[in-house]
Amino acid sequence: LEIGNETVNFEVGDNQLNTLGKDAIRTYYYQRTGMPIDEAYAGKWHRPAAHPDTAVFIHPNAAHQSRKAGDIISSPAGWYDAGDYNKYIVNSAYTIGLILTGYQLIPQYYDTLTLNIPESHNTTPDLLDEMHYNLRWMLTMQDPQDGGVYHKLTTPHFEGFIAPDKCKQPRYVVAKSTAATLDFAANMAQASRIYQTHQNDYPDFSEQALKAALHAYEWAKLHPETYYDQSELNPKYKPEITTGEYGDKKVRDEFFWAACELYAATRHERYLKDVATYMPQHFAKPSWGMVDALGTFCFLINALQPDNTPEEHRQQIEQIAQTLRTQLLSYATTEMAKIEDSSFGTSFGNVENDFQWGCLADNCINQSISVLIAGRLCDNGAFEDYLQNAFHNMDYVLGRNATGYCYVTGFGTKSPMNIHHRLSAADDIIEPIPGFLVGGPNAKQEDKKDGALYNSKFADESYSDTLPSFASNEIAINWNASLVVLSGLLDAWGK
Numbered sequence: 001l002e003i004g005n006e007t008v009n010f011e012v013g014d015n016q017l018n019t020l021g022k023d024a025i026r027t028y029y030y031q032r033t034g035m036p037i038d039e040a041y042a043g044k045w046h047r048p049a050a051h052p053d054t055a056v057f058i059h060p061n062a063a064h065q066s067r068k069a070g071d072i073i074s075s076p077a078g079w080y081d082a083g084d085y086n087k088y089i090v091n092s093a094y095t096i097g098l099i100l101t102g103y104q105l106i107p108q109y110y111d112t113l114t115l116n117i118p119e120s121h122n123t124t125p126d127l128l129d130e131m132h133y134n135l136r137w138m139l140t141m142q143d144p145q146d147g148g149v150y151h152k153l154t155t156p157h158f159e160g161f162i163a164p165d166k167c168k169q170p171r172y173v174v175a176k177s178t179a180a181t182l183d184f185a186a187n188m189a190q191a192s193r194i195y196q197t198h199q200n201d202y203p204d205f206s207e208q209a210l211k212a213a214l215h216a217y218e219w220a221k222l223h224p225e226t227y228y229d230q231s232e233l234n235p236k237y238k239p240e241i242t243t244g245e246y247g248d249k250k251v252r253d254e255f256f257w258a259a260c261e262l263y264a265a266t267r268h269e270r271y272l273k274d275v276a277t278y279m280p281q282h283f284a285k286p287s288w289g290m291v292d293a294l295g296t297f298c299f300l301i302n303a304l305q306p307d308n309t310p311e312e313h314r315q316q317i318e319q320i321a322q323t324l325r326t327q328l329l330s331y332a333t334t335e336m337a338k339i340e341d342s343s344f345g346t347s348f349g350n351v352e353n354d355f356q357w358g359c360l361a362d363n364c365i366n367q368s369i370s371v372l373i374a375g376r377l378c379d380n381g382a383f384e385d386y387l388q389n390a391f392h393n394m395d396y397v398l399g400r401n402a403t404g405y406c407y408v409t410g411f412g413t414k415s416p417m418n419i420h421h422r423l424s425a426a427d428d429i430i431e432p433i434p435g436f437l438v439g440g441p442n443a444k445q446e447d448k449k450d451g452a453l454y455n456s457k458f459a460d461e462s463y464s465d466t467l468p469s470f471a472s473n474e475i476a477i478n479w480n481a482s483l484v485v486l487s488g489l490l491d492a493w494g495k
């Protein structure tokens with residue numbers, strides 16, 4: 001493309017989103033803890049194993065009779081959360097929950113998608129192999145005594161920008177929380193259904209996951225208001241913990257998602273009752289702290305499956321589904337109305353408030369995923385329009401925006417080079433690991449005082465491709481989940 005003296009080269013092709021989607025999934029492989037990242041799969045970004053997490057301390061704030069402060073447990077595998085080296089249940093469960101939602105919508109697409117990861121030669125789809133690496137870790141975060149789930153596995157403070165195998169800080173599991181336990185319950189119930197047909201590679205996992213989900217849900221029912229709050233815990237327990245909080249004091253939505261998944265997995269009336277009790281008043285797009293949407297998607301995809309719906313539940317299911325569909329469609333209509341006076345022809349990015357921490361995933365992409373799913377599941381004749389809008393929002397992420405950045409590493413003519421990502425920063429390779437979506441423009445510029453340089457005060461230009469910019473230039477497993485799902489849906493449905 002030439003305009004005046006400026007030239008930009010780009011490739012035109014049929015499978016662009018396919019490649020993007022694959023690389024977006026492959027980032028999880030690079031984020032794996034506890035195993036070497038081999039050259040055969042990682043090319044020049046290979047590295048030795050780090051953070052085995054086979055000796056993790058019970059933090060004093062998590063101590064009780066059976067597990068005392070300082071006791072050691074083993075909690076290996078799983079992914080680094082983001083630019084940091086910690087592992088957080090809330091965000092892990094949300095990430096897998098969203099990706100497995102995508103999987104359930106287009107299973108044939110994912111069943112043949114090969115990712116070049118160590119498990120590529122087994123009989124399970126690669127996407128599910130990658131998710132299992134983290135699910136396996138999550139199982140170890142449940143206290144087998146009471147079913148409660150530790151909120152996170154973490155160092156007291158964020159590590160410096162050093163290679164993972166050079167890290168020396170001790171690692172702890174911290175207090176159990178209602179949010180983590182419910183997200184875990186939802187995720188495990190979901191996994192128990194999906195991995196049932198993959199006993200070959202994962203014998204007993206499905207059964208184990210369902211058991212874990214049921215046990216976790218019981219704990220949450222007994223502890224419906226156990227919130228994880230660092231500012232409350234830190235004065236009482238040492239060492240202080242200052243890493244990511246993922247605090248959430250509104251857990252009705254977590255109860256809803258868990259009840260939907262447990263109903264889908266068991267068909268027990270008790271969970272259907274809870275679905276009705278915790279049902280939302282309106283649809284809200286998904287994010288790590290607001291998971292109603294994952295419940296809605298689960299219910300609409302699974303509850304009416306004719307093969308295993310008890311006849312006596314049918315009427316109530318249909319009523320609930322009708323309400324959820326109305327909510328979803330009303331959301332889609334509101335979002336689509338924003339396109340008319342938009343600068344970039346998108347439903348995203350027309351007000352300052354759209355540009356928050358993690359907005360490219362949480363606002364732009366998740367809005368499109370929700371609208372697309374509405375079109376697909378509600379059959380209101382608007383699917384083609386919704387598809388078009390989703391492509392436009394994806395265009396926004398990939399470069400048709402106020403800064404001209406393609407916000408995915410390794411793609412496009414101008415893309416992030418200095419992401420706030422310890423793995424990418426601590427290797428000797430100039431290019432960051434490819435396939436990561438950055439948080440994106442963030443009007444609050446919370447990291448300015450920490451050395452992030454911004455060239456503009458405008459919201460949609462508040463993006464800084466500098467290492468210290470944790471508020472606009474970090475990457476995270478939950479944000480990549482959005483990229484994975486939207487690129488998959490567009491690649492599969494866009495044809």
Ligand code: 9MR
Binds near residue numbers: 246475
């Ligand atoms: O994604 C999280 C965002 O919604 C919060 O506003 C922000 C500040 O608390 O934290 C983000 O999550 C970070 C987590 O706490 C630690 N790992 C890096 C995550 C991405 O920035």
